[in-house]
Amino acid sequence: MDNDVTEPDVTEPDVLDDRFTWGLILEVFQVLTSHGYLRHSHHATGAAVGTLGELCRVYEGKHHR
Numbered sequence: 344m345d346n347d348v349t350e351p352d353v354t355e356p357d358v359l360d361d362r363f364t365w366g367l368i369l370e371v372f373q374v375l376t377s378h379g380y381l382r383h384s385h386h387a388t389g390a391a392v393g394t395l396g397e398l399c400r401v402y403e404g405k406h407h408r
Contacts, residue, residue, distance in 0.1 A: 359396050368392055 372382070372391075382388055400406045 359399065363396060363399060368395060371395055 372388075376382075397406065
């Protein structure tokens with residue numbers, strides 16, 4: 344067993360919990376689409392998923408300062 348390996352600390356700002364699911368992601372994308380926003384590319388969509396994760400952290404006050 345490698346003693347240098349540690350489990351992620353759930354209090355770290357870049358760790359998302361089990362509420363961040365594909366269901367949440369798809370629901371947010373549906374809201375954007377319903378408001379007239381169009382999906383651009385797979386690369387842009389991947390970046391949006393990362394940004395959504397950051398939005399969740401900011402919303403709960405767990406973002407980087």
